Amino acid sequence: MKSDGRAFDIKRRTIISGLALLPSLGQTLFPSFARAQGSQPTPLASWNDGPAKQAIIDFVHATTDQTSPRFVPAEDRVATFDQDGTLWVEQPMYTQVVYCLDRVPVVVAQKPELKNREPFKTVLSGNREAMAKLSLRDLEEILFATLTGMPVEVFDAEAKKWIETAEHPRWKRLYTELTYQPMLEVLQYMRANGYRTYIVTGGGQDFVRVYAQQVYGIPPEQVVGTASGTNFGYGKDGKPFLTKDPKLLLNDNNAGKPEGIHLEIGRRPNAAFGNSTGDRQMLEYTGAGGGARLMMLVLHDDTQREYAYGPAQGLPDTKVGTFTQALYDEAKKNSWTVISMKNDWKRVFAFD
Amino acid sequence: MKSDGRAFDIKRRTIISGLALLPSLGQTLFPSFARAQGSQPTPLASWNDGPAKQAIIDFVHATTDQTSPRFVPAEDRVATFDQDGTLWVEQPMYTQVVYCLDRVPVVVAQKPELKNREPFKTVLSGNREAMAKLSLRDLEEILFATLTGMPVEVFDAEAKKWIETAEHPRWKRLYTELTYQPMLEVLQYMRANGYRTYIVTGGGQDFVRVYAQQVYGIPPEQVVGTASGTNFGYGKDGKPFLTKDPKLLLNDNNAGKPEGIHLEIGRRPNAAFGNSTGDRQMLEYTGAGGGARLMMLVLHDDTQREYAYGPAQGLPDTKVGTFTQALYDEAKKNSWTVISMKNDWKRVFAFD
Numbered sequence: 001m002k003s004d005g006r007a008f009d010i011k012r013r014t015i016i017s018g019l020a021l022l023p024s025l026g027q028t029l030f031p032s033f034a035r036a037q038g039s040q041p042t043p044l045a046s047w048n049d050g051p052a053k054q055a056i057i058d059f060v061h062a063t064t065d066q067t068s069p070r071f072v073p074a075e076d077r078v079a080t081f082d083q084d085g086t087l088w089v090e091q092p093m094y095t096q097v098v099y100c101l102d103r104v105p106v107v108v109a110q111k112p113e114l115k116n117r118e119p120f121k122t123v124l125s126g127n128r129e130a131m132a133k134l135s136l137r138d139l140e141e142i143l144f145a146t147l148t149g150m151p152v153e154v155f156d157a158e159a160k161k162w163i164e165t166a167e168h169p170r171w172k173r174l175y176t177e178l179t180y181q182p183m184l185e186v187l188q189y190m191r192a193n194g195y196r197t198y199i200v201t202g203g204g205q206d207f208v209r210v211y212a213q214q215v216y217g218i219p220p221e222q223v224v225g226t227a228s229g230t231n232f233g234y235g236k237d238g239k240p241f242l243t244k245d246p247k248l249l250l251n252d253n254n255a256g257k258p259e260g261i262h263l264e265i266g267r268r269p270n271a272a273f274g275n276s277t278g279d280r281q282m283l284e285y286t287g288a289g290g291g292a293r294l295m296m297l298v299l300h301d302d303t304q305r306e307y308a309y310g311p312a313q314g315l316p317d318t319k320v321g322t323f324t325q326a327l328y329d330e331a332k333k334n335s336w337t338v339i340s341m342k343n344d345w346k347r348v349f350a351f352d
Numbered sequence: 353m354k355s356d357g358r359a360f361d362i363k364r365r366t367i368i369s370g371l372a373l374l375p376s377l378g379q380t381l382f383p384s385f386a387r388a389q390g391s392q393p394t395p396l397a398s399w400n401d402g403p404a405k406q407a408i409i410d411f412v413h414a415t416t417d418q419t420s421p422r423f424v425p426a427e428d429r430v431a432t433f434d435q436d437g438t439l440w441v442e443q444p445m446y447t448q449v450v451y452c453l454d455r456v457p458v459v460v461a462q463k464p465e466l467k468n469r470e471p472f473k474t475v476l477s478g479n480r481e482a483m484a485k486l487s488l489r490d491l492e493e494i495l496f497a498t499l500t501g502m503p504v505e506v507f508d509a510e511a512k513k514w515i516e517t518a519e520h521p522r523w524k525r526l527y528t529e530l531t532y533q534p535m536l537e538v539l540q541y542m543r544a545n546g547y548r549t550y551i552v553t554g555g556g557q558d559f560v561r562v563y564a565q566q567v568y569g570i571p572p573e574q575v576v577g578t579a580s581g582t583n584f585g586y587g588k589d590g591k592p593f594l595t596k597d598p599k600l601l602l603n604d605n606n607a608g609k610p611e612g613i614h615l616e617i618g619r620r621p622n623a624a625f626g627n628s629t630g631d632r633q634m635l636e637y638t639g640a641g642g643g644a645r646l647m648m649l650v651l652h653d654d655t656q657r658e659y660a661y662g663p664a665q666g667l668p669d670t671k672v673g674t675f676t677q678a679l680y681d682e683a684k685k686n687s688w689t690v691i692s693m694k695n696d697w698k699r700v701f702a703f704d
Contacts (some may be wrong), residue, residue: 075571152614196573205615205618206618209618219427220617220618220619221548221573221616221617221618221619223618227615229611229615230610230611230614230615231607231611232607232610232611232633232637239640240610240633240636240637240640241640242610242611242614242637249601249602249615250601255583255584258582258584258592258594259581259582259583259584259594262504262582262594263557263579263581263582263601263616264573264615264616265572265573266557266558266561266572266573266575267572267573281584281592284592285584285592285594288591288592288593
């Protein structure tokens with residue numbers, strides 16, 4: 001939209017104006033241009049044909065075809081995506097929790113009085129069995145100690161450094177490589193059709209914003225997540241800065257998801273994607289609007305390529321990403337689409 | 353961005369591809385197209401030539417010219433605007449406060465027990481002198497009683513109905529007509545140059561979102577304001593909805609402005625516009641970033657066409673929109689630009 005970009009665009013347009021009369025030649029010579037102008041050559045390429053893929057395509061067609069009774073003007077198109085278990089791997093532990101545990105030694109070095117205090121002592125011991133037994137309250141204490149108390153810029157730099165190097169224990173790859181290729185294609189497909197794609201995550205808003213643009217193509221202002229407040233203050237040099245405050249402003253899980261959507265977006269989404277009971281209210285809220293609606297849940301039923309968990313298929317439930325039988329029943333009752341990772345996805349990761 | 357729009361765009365482009373080689377003819381035949389491609393024919397038409405107008409133009413050129421050392425990529429361009437006193441009239445009372453006072457009879461009709469309780473009794477009396485003496489605490493009670501407790505949709509409908517009919521006592525015109533034409537031109541000019549324009553207001557986020565798109569061309573997700581929480585729940589029909597909760601989440605004034613910007617935008621603005629001490633921290637925060645920065649303050653010094661208030665020019669200070677001498681001094685010290693309504697604006701309102 002900037003004037004220079006436009007000037008460049010006009011020049012490029014002038015140059016290719018002859019070629020534009022020969023669309024096929026234009027496409028051969030300028031494949032990226034052709035792709036930018038029309039729809040993707042093969043949208044959702046990593047999806048098997050089936051009801052899940054069809055539901056996405058039908059929804060997009062119904063809401064972007066101006067002759068459709070369910071047409072939605074471009075400025076009103078909003079799609080929200082949970083992150084953990086919906087856009088990337090959440091097992092055996094939420095990535096952000098791994099980050100917080102990794103940060104404990106640094107925090108203890110800065111505050112030695114924590115060294116012999118629980119839950120820090122247990123985390124420092126490295127005893128995985130003991131760590132697995134930490135309570136939710138213990139975990140919260142670790143999260144606050146490692147995610148708050150520092151200037152926003154310091155946190156951003158630390159998290160960025162970590163996310164660019166930390167590896168998942170199973171794949172020995174960066175966490176950011178463990179995004180689901182089919183879901184990245186959904187993000188691209190929705191955006192190519194005028195949808196603004198938002199992440200609405202139980203994870204920390206500031207944490208996810210550090211890498212969302214690079215990993216998902218989603219800018220910071222389109223990441224809604226669990227958020228602590230910040231405190232505005234001045235440094236010794238008089239320069240103002242924001243410090244991350246331990247006061248929780250928004251717990252962006254369960255009912256907190258529609259509440260967070262109202263706070264930061266102010267529109268009801270037309271489409272919502274999740275994978276657990278934490279996403280239930282977001283899907284219900286999305287479904288309660290008029291016109292075309294798309295609600296989808298990723299079911300993890302693929303031990304081979306990823307994980308299988310949740311009781312929907314008689315699989316053992318786990319601590320994270322709870323896809324309960326009740327949620328499965330609600331999905332069926334409300335005609336939400338359940339995505340079978342095993343059956344609907346040709347491949348799970350880009351490196352598959 | 354939607355596929356249909358693109359298809360149309362391609363056709364149009366093919367048709368005009370010949371004309372594109374003759375830019376001046378193209379502009380004559382397709383004025384709107386020409387405008388869409390280049391800059392506005394006369395940006396900032398309601399501004400007198402002078403340092404304020406020049407500061408805006410210089411900033412936009414410096415940040416959008418790819419050869420400029422202070423170039424800012426389009427995706428990073430953010431400009432924030434206070435509303436009351438910066439985009440529209442705030443005297444003799446903030447418009448939203450007028451709304452809340454107008455709503456008191458309705459709230460009392462629903463809750464008769466409030467009828468003989470202060471501050472509601474005073475508001476119902478209609479005694480303007482007594483109302484002017486209400487404390488800040490009284491006012492807060494009125495705000496919570498009239499702005500919270502109802503479903504979001506009910507609030508939106510009520511506020512919309514009011515804003516479409518209520519008139520300002522001096523001009524006998526809709527409040528939405530009392531926006532400053534020069535500032536509407538700044539919004540348009542910034543957007544035409546790739547800036548995303550945000551309102552960052554001490555006013556209620558939900559209230560301003562009701563009319564921001566129509567009045568300022570600013571969508572709900574680009575309105576940051578004082579915000580109460582919402583509560584997700586279910587109606588008797590099982591349908592989920594959000595109720596406006598009296599719990600204050602964000603007081604978007606003073607330090608709350610940069611804090612709100614971090615919460616809902618997650619980027620430091622490149623440019624910020626305000627008119628009072630409530631905007632000070634937003635301008636300081638904006639100014640603390642690197643590269644080109646634009647900080648501007650509207651000074652109300654025009655009794656004839658609008659109002660004159662604030663002690664900067666020896667004028668009496670008022671309850672709202674406090675432009676203190678200290679703020680004026682800080683502006684001068686930091687090279688913020690003070691906009692003189694009297695000298696910098698050719699006209700104040702569109703109807704002038």
